[in-house]
Amino acid sequence: MKKYISYLLLITSFILLGFSFNLYLKIHSFNHDSVKKNIDYLSSDAFKGRLAGSLENAEIAMYIKDSFKNNNLKPYNDSYFQSFQTIYPHKxxxxxxxxxxxxxxxxxxxxKYGIDFKEDLLNFRKNTLSFNRNDKINLLNGHIQVKKDNDFFLFYTPENSELNFRSSFISTSPYSMYIMITKSTFNELNSYIGKDYNINCFIPFESKQASLNNVTAYIEGKDPKAPPIVLSAHFDHIGSDLSAKVYNGALxxxxxxxFIIEMSKYINSIGKPDRNILFVGFNAEELGCLGSKAFADKYKNNLNGSRIFNFDMVGGSKSVPLYIMGGRQDTKDSPLIKEISAVCAKSKINFNYLFEDASDHEYFRKQNIDAVTLCDADSSRIHTPDDKPTFIDTSSIDRCFKVISPEIIKYGFGKNLFILYNTELLFTSLFCTLLALILLYQNKNKKDI
Structure with missing residues (x-):
């Protein structure tokens, strides 16, 4: 009887071993080194901070398109690019x-530029200003507010008089130009305002109309009419300042x-999913999430019932929790957020919640489409020249993969346990095969005796 059980165990384990080994070889192993290599490239000085509207930003869009194409993703809606019109800061x-x-x-x-004063990127409806004590001026807590004609201008002192932080560009912001100044510069300007002097400022940026591109691709599913899964991330950043100091935007x-480029390799290697899986590189996030707004507005009817997984700042310090970011109307009990938090809890991952319209999930949630952003909210270097690839923590990249991969398998592959636990199945079947061989060997020795 033991002999038959051993043979049955051996045959079963051989079948599972062959199946799991074949699947193991077939599935692309998610590689954080590959993610890091792309981060190094995309955030190199050569691309000058990837400011939306710049030539370098367009080159990055082409690179992402080529990456998706090389990973055998199809163009979504017959094109790898979705164009939209916007206003951007033009040098x-x-x-x-x-x-x-x-x-x-x-x-x-x-x-002196960069020492006493520096532009903030927020707006450039006007780029030249000259004023004196006869103009409408308000002085308050290190701020100088000036009104000229119908325009408002703001000179402000940032914390610790640090001039390195650079805001996103928002063409609808209330002031026509924003200038950062040190505390000592504020004090000097304040004294000059009281005298019969003119204060003059010029920043060589202007607000300009442009056509930008999102990058759109997909893996075709068995049921293309089913609500798709979307994996997204923005690729633009905030450019370089007027002394050519690059804001690399690695994190x-x-x-x-x-991350989503590497995910496209992993998911496509698994096989044909049950539904379409879209991969979207959003542009102009740093201009107010305008690329994701254009995508959500155009495809909102296609996305009813979809789940949007957005990735913004993946690879921060492992000491920082992984944040599950929803919209302002969301709570920790919102269905998709609750699901992801359960995955984090099960895997003993340090996580927290954030409910802000502060990334590309915003306009999907406003369309009542399920969407979250996964984010290592490590703000220590964000929007400064120190956001460089040397500070990327690959263990945080693996952490994000550990959270999102079960969700993709769940919604894209019917929660296929063979895919979800392929590695575990491989080693379990290998162990059972060895165990069956040992039992058969022992039975043979007993029979010989």
Whole structure:
């Protein structure tokens, strides 16, 4: 009887071993080194911070498109690009200045760019200003607010007089130009305002209309009419300043788009999913999530019942929790957020919640489409020149994969346990095969005796 049980165990385990080994060889192993390599490339100085509207931003869009194409993804809606119109900050010729002149135009004081003052990226409806004590001026807590004609201008002192932080560009923001100044610069300007002097400022940026592209691709499912799964990340960042200092944006968000490129390899290697799985590189997130808004507005009818998994800042310090970010109307009991938090809890992953319209999930939630952003909310270097690939933590990239892969298998492959636990199945069947061989060997020895 033991002999037959051993043979049955051996045959069963051989079958499982062959199946699991074949699946193991077939499935692309998610590789955080590949993600890191793409982060290094996308956030290199060569792309000058990937500012939406720049040539370098367009080159990155082409690179993502080629990556999707090389990974055998199809163009979504017959095109790898979805174009949309927007306003972006365009560099113009000229040298930035902030100076003080007397009533005859003679130079009294010239401040140094990057040391005493610097532009903030928020808006450039106007890029030139000259004012004096006769204009409408408000002074408050290190801020100078100036009204000229119908435009408002703001000079402000950031925390610790640090001029490195750079805001996103928002064309609808209330001031026509924003200038960061140090505390000492504020004090000097304040004293000059009280005298019969003119304060003059010029920043060579202008707000300009442009056509930008999202990058759109997909893996075709067995039922193309079923609500698709969407994996997304934005690829734009905030460019470089007027002294050519690059804001590389390695964590924000070369990391997210590099993550979904690697995910496209992994998912496509599994086989044909039950439904379409879309991969979207959003542009103009740093202009107010405009790329994702354009995508959500165009495809909202196709996305009813879909689940959007967005990745923004994947690879921060492992000491920082993985944040599950929903919209402002969401709570920890919102269905998709609750599901992902359960995965985190089961895998003993350090996580937290954030409910803000602060990434590309925003406009999907406003269309009542299930969407979350997974984010390592490590803000220590964000929007500064220090956001470089040397600070990327690959263990946090693996952490994100550990959370999202079960969700993709669940919704895209009918919660196929063979896929979900393939590695475990491989080693279990190998163990059972060895056990069956040992039992048969022992039975043979007993019979010989």
């Amino acid at each position: 113009v010729s000229g040298t930035p200045y902030l100076n003080v002149t007397d009533k005859n135009g003679f130079l009294i004081r010239e401040f 924000d968000n070369a990391s997210g788009v590099s």
